[in-house]
Amino acid sequence: MRIVFLNSLEKKSSDAVSGGAQVWIGEEEGLWRMGWNETTAEGEQETIWYEGGSWSEMLHVYRHRLVVKLGEGYRPVIEGIWDEREEFQGRGMAAQKLICYSELHGNEEFYNELCAWRRKKASADRKAPYMIASNRLLRLISVFKPWTTEELLQLPGVGESKAAEYGPELLEMAQAQGGERPGDFPLGWVEQNIDEDVFRSWMYKQKEAKFKLEMEKFSTRRVVLESLAQGLDLQEICVRTNLDRREAVELLELLEKDGYTTDSLVQLELKDMPTEQQNEVWKAFEEMGDSFLKPVLQRVYDQETLDAGGLDKLYERLRLLRISYRRHKERAPKAG
Secondary structure, three states: OEEEEEEEEEEEEOOEEEEEEEEEEEEEOOEEEEEEEEEEOOEEEEEEEEEEOOHHHHHHHHHHHHHHHHHOOEEEOOOOOOOOOOOOOOOHHHHHHHHHHHHHOOOHHHHHHHHHHHHHHHHHHOOOHHHHOOHHHHHHHHHHOOOOHHHHOOOOOOOHHHHHHHHHHHHHHHHHHOOOOOOOOOOOHHHHOOOHHHHHHHHHHHHHHHHHHHHHHHHHHHHHHHHHHOOOOHHHHHHHHOOOHHHHHHHHHHHHHOOOOOHHHHHHHOOOOOHHHHHHHHHHHHHHOOOOOHHHHHHHOOHHHHHOOOHHHHHHHHHHHHHHHHHHHHHOOOOO
16 A cells, blocks of 8 residues: 555643554555554554545545544644644634633533523524524623623624623623622633643534534435436435435535536436426426425415425425426527
């Protein structure tokens, strides 16, 4: 196997090296292998992170697995394994450090009280809880305990409208907590009270979930493309990917935008839909546009059909037909 990339990392504890590792990428006859060699008290242990023929998939795995190790405290001996210029610079770093501090010094009792308040408020206002306040904002309030509107506005995630609508209740709850606060406002002191290495590890852990989701999306996309090539139907694709039918059709729409052809699957799924009905949907797209499906649904189907149930199936057919319609529209010669 030919090694094409290798870098060493160290894990420090109290300024002393407590562990070492190497991350490597190799290639042999078109197949990629990637692994992690970690040195412990018991000796060297190798873990294979990836084996396969897709460079793109391997990079998704690399980003996720590496950020997990960086979050555990490993740091590269030679820079270049990770571009940190965008990670730890910029105006957003002050806000990230406030969030980091609030999570490292949590006030769980007050945080739970704020969560209970949010649930009641969301129920009364008929809003989703996140529209009232995010978990992170509630943690910030629970730790820093702002007592005035000016202080509340210094917390990331609070704007003038949120402060006006919910500020009085939040401030009243914070004032009722009493006791000392971790520090006064403004909160510039926070930056000096966070260890830089602890903050880096926290930042990497924030990216871990993001990269994992990206990796899973890429893998799902690959499975769908393989399924299309094998001529599988929508139900078989759902079984392979654990997507529901709507999610699978939405992914097919994205693949079409990226230039992949899903025509065989679309025809397979619509084989039981009468041609006359398909033509009516097509005509409705031409006359009403294809941005919104509900007007097309109401144009094509009578009220008795809509009241009979099975709306999910009807919408699925409209989405599949829209894929074909949009492909046809893109390929049609432009006037002039």
